[in-house]
Amino acid sequence: MELNKIICPENRVYKKPELLNDTHMHYCPGCSHGVVHKLVAQVIEEMGMQEKAIGVSPVGCAVFAYNYIDVDWLQAAHGRAPAMATAAKRLMPDKLVFTYQGDGDLAAIGTAETIHACNRAENITIIFINNAIYGMTGGQMAPTTLLGQKTATCPYGRRVDLNGYPLAIAPLLAQLDGTCYVTRQSVHNVANVRKTKAAIRKAFENSMKGIGTSVVEVVSTCNTGWKLSPEKANEWMVENMFAKYPLGDLKNREE
Amino acid sequence: MKGNEALAVAAIRYGADAYFGYPITPQSEVLETLEALKPWETTGMVVLQAESEVAAVNMVYAGAACGKTVLTSTSSPGFSLMQEGMSYMAASEVPALMINVMRGGPGLGTIHPSQADYFQACKGGGHGDYHAIVLAPSSVQEMVDFVALGWDLAFKYRCVSMILADGVVGQMMEKVVLPEQRPRRTEEEIRKLCPWAVTGRKDMRPRNVITSLELDDDIMEANNHRFQATYREIEKNETRCELINTEDCDYLIVAFGSPARISMKAMEMAREQGYKVGLARPITLWPFPVNQIREAAKNVKGILCVELATGQMIEDVKLAIECSKPVEHFGRLGGNVPAPDEILNALHEKFLDK
C-alpha cells in the first residue's frame, strides 16, 4: 500500500486540537504543563466552547498559557487568579471561566483567594498543577514540597522543624460547602491522561451548570526543578508524590 | 446625603457593572449603601464584598479587562494593599475607577481624615513607571460628579482614575443633585467600544489577552513609551484647577479637598482684614495643574500650602513655580482638621506679619 493512502483523514486516530496553536511551547521536555494544556484545549473544543472560554493564567511556568491555548485570557498577578475569575464569571455568567495555577500560586501566595473563591461557590474551574516546587523561579521550595525533598531553598531536604509540613490543599477545598467537585489526577501515562481529560470535562460542565466551584488537581512533574530525567521524574512522582497526594475524587456533588 | 452614600448612588446611576470592596472606615458606607440598594435587582450591577483589598483590586482588574465599568473604594491601609493591582491595571491599560477616602497614617493610624496618601496616589504607589488620574473632590456634589468624570476619563485614555477624598468629604452631609439613571452597556456595546476587552472569542475573532507581561525588552520599552505618551496627552488635556480671587492677590493659598473649603473661609477673613489673598484648588492632583498655579502665583509675594499632611503637595507647588517664590506649609496631622482661624494665623505668622 502507498503511504499517501495510509495517511488520510479516514485513518486518523489523533489530531492536535485546533485551539492548541503552533507557537513553540517554552516548557521543558517532559513537563506536565504541556499535556494538561492539550487536554484543556481538547475539552473546550469538544464542548464547543471556543467562543465562550476565558482562561486566567497564573504567575508561574504557565504564565504564557495564553500564547498556546487560543481563547481569550486574563493574566493574573501571582496568586490572584481566583479573584479575577470570580469577577469575570459574575460579570459574564454565560462564559466558561477557568484558572490554571501552580502550587506556589494557588497554595502559598494565593491561598486566601483560592479558599474564598471556593467558599463563595464561584462557578469557575480551578486547574491546579501540583509539581511540589516553584518551577518558574528555578526550583525553590513550594508549600507542597515533600518532606526530605531537596530544592534550591531547602538544599538539604525539607524538614518539619525548619519548613513545616507539605500542604495538601485539595482536601481542605473539598471540605468547603462551595465546591462541588474536587479531584486529583495525573498525566504520567495514557490511562491517567484520559482520566484527567474526563475530570476537566466534568469540571467545565459543572461550571456551566452553575453548581459551585470545581477543582482539578493534577499531580505533576517538574523534571528540571527536580533535576531528574522525564522518565525518572515520572517514577519519582509515582513513588513519592502519590503517597502524600493520592489520586481520585475527593468530592463529587452532582447538583 | 453623606459623601460616601452619594458616591455609591452615583455609581449605580452611571450604569456601573460591578463594585468590589472590603470594609474599612471611613468609607464603609459605600459598600453598605450598595448592599442596601440591591442594584443587582434593578440595573443588574454586581456588588461583592471581597475577602480583602488584594482580592477586591484584582476583581476590579478582571472586570476592567473585560471592558466592564467597575469600581472599588477603600481607605488608606486598604489602598496600600491595592497598589500591586493598580500597577498591573496601568500596565495592561484597562479603565477602572478607584476611590481612596483617606485616613491618617502611617500604619493603622487613625480613622479620622487625612491627605497623607498624596504621594502614594500621585507618584505611583505601586511598582513601575505609571500614573493614575487623581481627582480631588471638596464637596459631596463632586463625590457624585467625579464618578462620571473618572469613568469617562478612564475609558477615554484606558487608564485608572482615582477619586482621592479625605475622610471629611466622605463623611460630611450636603445637598446633591444626582444624575439620571443610565443603562449599563450591553455586551455588544462593550465589544464595539472596547475591542481589546476579554469577552470570549465571539464569531471566532482573534483572541484577546490582557496581560502586563512582556519579556522582549524592546517591546516593553515601546510599551513604556506608549504609556508615557498617554500620560503627556492627559497632562495636556485634563488638568483641572479652581481659582478664586487670584487675579489681584498678593498671597496665594493652595489646598485641595476639605482643606480647600476651610481655606476659602480663611481667605475671606484675610480679605476682611484688608489682605489680598487668593485660593487655588487643584481638582486634578495628577496631572497637577502646573500652568494654572504658575499663572495664579505670577504676582504673589508668598504661597501657603494647606494640607492634612506634613507637606506632600507642596513639592508639586514648588516645582510648578520652579521655587521662584517663598512657599510655606501649614497642616494638621493625626486626623485633626484645622479651623479657618488657624489657617489665618498661619498666613499671618508666615507672611502677613513678616
Ligand SMILES: Cc1ncc(C[n+]2csc(CCOP(=O)(O)OP(=O)(O)O)c2C)c(N)n1
Ligand atoms: C508578588 C510576586 N512574588 C513573587 C514572584 C516570583 N515568582 C514567580 S513564579 C513563582 C513561583 C511559581 O511556582 P508555582 O506556582 O508552583 O508554578 P510552577 O512554575 O511550578 O508551575 C514565584 C515565587 C512574583 N512574580 N510575584
Ligand code: SF4
Ligand atoms: S521548570 Fe518545571 S514546571 Fe517549568 S517548564 Fe520546566 S519542567 Fe515544567
Ligand SMILES: [Mg+2]
Ligand atoms: Mg509548582
